[in-house]
Amino acid sequence: MKLISTRDTARASSSYADVLLAGLAPDGGLYIPQEFPVFSRDELQALAGAPYANIAFGVKRKLVDGAIPDDVLKKLINAAYAPEIFEGGGSTVTPVTEIARDLYLQNLSLGPTASFKDMAMQLLSREMEYQLGAEDQRLFILGATSGDTGSAAEAGVTGMNRIRLCMLSPEEGMSAFQKAQMGALSGDNIFNVSIRGRFDDCQDLVKAVKQDSEFATLGAVNSINWGRIAAQTAYYFAGYLSVAKKIGDPVDFAVPSGNFGNAFSGYVAKKIGLPIRRIIIATNENNILDRLFKTGVYEAKQASVTSSPSMDISKASNYERLFFEVSGQDAEKTQEYINAFAKIGRVDMRDFGLEPKAFADRGFVSGTSTHADRILAIQTVYKESKIIIDPHTADGVHVARELQSEVPMICMATALPVKFEDTIREALGFVPDRPTRFKTLEQEVSGGFTVLDADIEQLKKFLRERLF
Numbered sequence: 001m002k003l004i005s006t007r008d009t010a011r012a013s014s015s016y017a018d019v020l021l022a023g024l025a026p027d028g029g030l031y032i033p034q035e036f037p038v039f040s041r042d043e044l045q046a047l048a049g050a051p052y053a054n055i056a057f058g059v060k061r062k063l064v065d066g067a068i069p070d071d072v073l074k075k076l077i078n079a080a081y082a083p084e085i086f087e088g089g090g091s092t093v094t095p096v097t098e099i100a101r102d103l104y105l106q107n108l109s110l111g112p113t114a115s116f117k118d119m120a121m122q123l124l125s126r127e128m129e130y131q132l133g134a135e136d137q138r139l140f141i142l143g144a145t146s147g148d149t150g151s152a153a154e155a156g157v158t159g160m161n162r163i164r165l166c167m168l169s170p171e172e173g174m175s176a177f178q179k180a181q182m183g184a185l186s187g188d189n190i191f192n193v194s195i196r197g198r199f200d201d202c203q204d205l206v207k208a209v210k211q212d213s214e215f216a217t218l219g220a221v222n223s224i225n226w227g228r229i230a231a232q233t234a235y236y237f238a239g240y241l242s243v244a245k246k247i248g249d250p251v252d253f254a255v256p257s258g259n260f261g262n263a264f265s266g267y268v269a270k271k272i273g274l275p276i277r278r279i280i281i282a283t284n285e286n287n288i289l290d291r292l293f294k295t296g297v298y299e300a301k302q303a304s305v306t307s308s309p310s311m312d313i314s315k316a317s318n319y320e321r322l323f324f325e326v327s328g329q330d331a332e333k334t335q336e337y338i339n340a341f342a343k344i345g346r347v348d349m350r351d352f353g354l355e356p357k358a359f360a361d362r363g364f365v366s367g368t369s370t371h372a373d374r375i376l377a378i379q380t381v382y383k384e385s386k387i388i389i390d391p392h393t394a395d396g397v398h399v400a401r402e403l404q405s406e407v408p409m410i411c412m413a414t415a416l417p418v419k420f421e422d423t424i425r426e427a428l429g430f431v432p433d434r435p436t437r438f439k440t441l442e443q444e445v446s447g448g449f450t451v452l453d454a455d456i457e458q459l460k461k462f463l464r465e466r467l468f
């Protein structure tokens with residue numbers, strides 16, 4: 001299976017291994033399969049009841065297409081999803097629970113940092129370390145985070161020899177829990193920099209540093225990395241296999257969405273043959289995607305701060321991949337569309353000869369959830385099933401309940417409630433029990449950050465002293 005860039009009219013192809021370390025394509029586009037492999041019903045049937053690692057191997061092997069040898073891939077997958085990493089997940093790793101009639105929760109958050117981002121980062125970091133070894137290379141990664149990506153990426157590269165990671169985060173705005181999570185992960189190959197500024201300043205610094213030729217080879221682990229999308233595709237298969245009464249029956253998935261990475265992985269699962277009927281995009285008040293799917297207009301608005309903060313985005317970086325698909329893999333049109341959006345922050349697909357029905361035809365429907373909806377969803381699920389869901393999962397459950405019809409609905413649980421105690425206290429009047437590994441996190445960890453001004457020269461100096 002070859003990959004192409006969404007902006008390359010020449011359709012030059014790369015292998016999975018080529019794009020693993022790259023992030024964005026050189027032309028600024030995103031990598032996507034040129035042709036999607038096919039997963040037959042028999043192959044799907046053969047995975048029913050298998051442990052998660054076997055399902056992941058079966059799916060991933062199609063997407064990797066020999067670029068990493070099978071025996072290596074199997075080892076990396078077994079290590080990434082081992083019971084000591086996904087605590088309490090057992091061999092299923094992403095356990096599924098029925099919370100109401102035909103309404104299921106798939107828990108994707110049992111990894112080391114308690115969000116679904118561990119599902120991709122645990123495998124991606126291992127694949128990168130392997131690939132760097134094969135090429136006898138090393139990689140210094142610079143990223144920006146305002147929450148879950150930072151800790152998940154750091155937990156992923158802990159102890160790796162060929163990867164160093166520097167994460168910029170805003171001095172204000174992250175919760176004490178998130179700060180302590182990252183601080184605890186500081187170490188030999190992991191550097192946390194707290195920037196006196198906002199998340200946007202952190203992102204701008206990353207961009208500016210990478211434009212300097214001295215730092216041009218710095219790597220990235222943001223949500224547009226194809227390896228992350230590919231790793232996430234596997235849990236759709238696992239969720240499907242635990243819910244479908246017989247192979248071939250349709251199911252719906254509800255996905256709390258921000259940058260559209262998780263949901264795009266669902267699209268890939270559907271494309272390669274998983275019988276998904278609909279992918280329900282649940283946004284919070286920052287609902288650029290919901291507005292897009294309903295009207296065909298993609299329009300950025302200033303992101304507001306909500307109680308599901310990991311979905312607080314003003315634009316959804318992975319959406320370019322879906323537009324490319326909807327356009328019939330037309331790189332020229334995609335370029336024009338993205339450029340038009342970059343210019344004025346608003347673009348209407350009708351001006352490009354496309355109708356919003358194109359999204360529905362591919363299974364996408366959407367809805368918005370507000371703070372009040374989240375609180376109510378947390379209360380209702382607790383009352384009905386004694387399960388405490390986190391505010392992001394609550395966005396998904398709220399929209400899923402509105403749109404549920406006919407077939408089983410699987411809601412993805414994208415974080416553990418322990419990360420968002422204040423909102424849980426508001427909804428339920430108490431805070432959830434903490435998993436043992438987080439019991440005294442904030443008390444035990446202080447520091448772990450170097451504080452810098454939002455100043456490119458200060459950052460360059462800091463990096464120079466730590467590069468390989």
Ligand SMILES: *Cc1c(COP(=O)(O)O)cnc(C)c1O
Binds near residue numbers: 115262392
């Ligand atoms: C990152 C994140 C999301 C959004 O996922 P995308 O792939 O960016 O759409 C949802 N919930 C939680 C808890 C997250 O950390």
